[in-house]
Amino acid sequence: MSEGFVSGSRGSGRVAVVTGAARGIGRRTALTLAERGFTVCINDLDVPEGALDGVGEHVVALPGDVSNEDDVKRMASSVAERFGRVDALVNNAGISAIVAAEDTPTDLWRRTLDINLTGPFLMCREFGKMMLEQNSGSIVNVSSVAGLLGVSDRVAYNASKHGLIGLTRTLAGEWGGRGVRVNAVCPGWVKTEMDEEDQAGGGYTDADITGRTPMNRFARPEDIANAVAFLADPEQSAYINGHTLSVDGGWFGDGSWESLRRRKQTGE
Numbered sequence: 001m002s003e004g005f006v007s008g009s010r011g012s013g014r015v016a017v018v019t020g021a022a023r024g025i026g027r028r029t030a031l032t033l034a035e036r037g038f039t040v041c042i043n044d045l046d047v048p049e050g051a052l053d054g055v056g057e058h059v060v061a062l063p064g065d066v067s068n069e070d071d072v073k074r075m076a077s078s079v080a081e082r083f084g085r086v087d088a089l090v091n092n093a094g095i096s097a098i099v100a101a102e103d104t105p106t107d108l109w110r111r112t113l114d115i116n117l118t119g120p121f122l123m124c125r126e127f128g129k130m131m132l133e134q135n136s137g138s139i140v141n142v143s144s145v146a147g148l149l150g151v152s153d154r155v156a157y158n159a160s161k162h163g164l165i166g167l168t169r170t171l172a173g174e175w176g177g178r179g180v181r182v183n184a185v186c187p188g189w190v191k192t193e194m195d196e197e198d199q200a201g202g203g204y205t206d207a208d209i210t211g212r213t214p215m216n217r218f219a220r221p222e223d224i225a226n227a228v229a230f231l232a233d234p235e236q237s238a239y240i241n242g243h244t245l246s247v248d249g250g251w252f253g254d255g256s257w258e259s260l261r262r263r264k265q266t267g268e
């Protein structure tokens with residue numbers, strides 16, 4: 001779909017940009033922000049018509065590759081021209097890469113870092129300039145439990161997600177005094193197409209994940225979207241800056257050994 005307004009005319013005046021929003025966590029986040037009154041610019045490599053069904057408000061398709069500097073500059077100019085402002089940026093676009101470290105090809109390493117870390121940096125830099133000019137804004141970077149802990153067979157992915165937390169903390173310090181907050185959410189495992197594809201590749205099973213999660217279930221996309229919306233909204237999170245918010249059913253906080261965790265999950 002080409003760039004442009006696609007539906008509706010309502011909007012509170014608050015503008016959000018969500019990357020990787022054609023499906024999964026990004027799509028749910030875009031819907032949630034639209035429900036809460038944001039005009040939402042929906043980025044993805046391509047934004048098919050169906051991806052916008054149900055938004056029903058003032059939304060804009062903003063196709064582009066977040067790892068491509070020219071695309072990012074074009075997207076920022078487009079939002080500046082149309083709205084003259086941006087209030088929330090959600091860096092959600094990302095790719096998974098499950099392969100043993102010793103077998104990880106250099107081009108896969110670079111591609112993963114490009115999309116998962118350089119992309120958010122470029123988006124922060126270009127949209128952050130607009131936020132700094134208006135002296136307000138909230139950036140939410142979608143990292144992962146894999147940004148907080150090592151998980152085998154994900155060396156490039158985990159390095160990118162750890163890096164994203166470093167980017168978050170640094171920008172929070174650099175921009176916090178100029179009205180721009182920068183935070184990260186760290187989802188546990190979420191039921192999306194990414195999960196389906198990773199499981200189809202033999203990466204893990206549902207039972208692997210539920211067994212390791214104190215709450216004994218996967219996250220739903222709305223669990224992540226609600227946390228992102230909270231951080232995006234200054235009325236709810238005005239003094240939260242540089243934070244990494246785990247949305248993982250207790251995964252990161254739980255150091256229990258397996259049999260103990262299982263006993264607590266079943267209440268025995």
Ligand SMILES: NC(=O)c1ccc[n+]([C@@H]2O[C@H](COP(=O)([O-])OP(=O)(O)OC[C@H]3O[C@@H](n4cnc5c(N)ncnc54)[C@H](O)[C@@H]3O)[C@@H](O)[C@H]2O)c1
Pocket residue numbers: 019020021022023024025026043044045046064065066067092093094095096115119142143144145186187188189190191192193194195
């Ligand atoms: N699903 C999980 O279990 C899980 C867990 C922790 C973190 N995350 C993170 O959450 C984010 C969303 O995950 P998801 O499960 O919804 O993934 P997904 O694969 O279902 O969706 C990702 C979207 O990003 C888009 N995208 C990929 N490269 C892009 C690029 N260069 N430019 C613009 N868009 C691009 C894809 O086209 C896709 O629509 C990712 O950053 C992922 O690493 C996911």
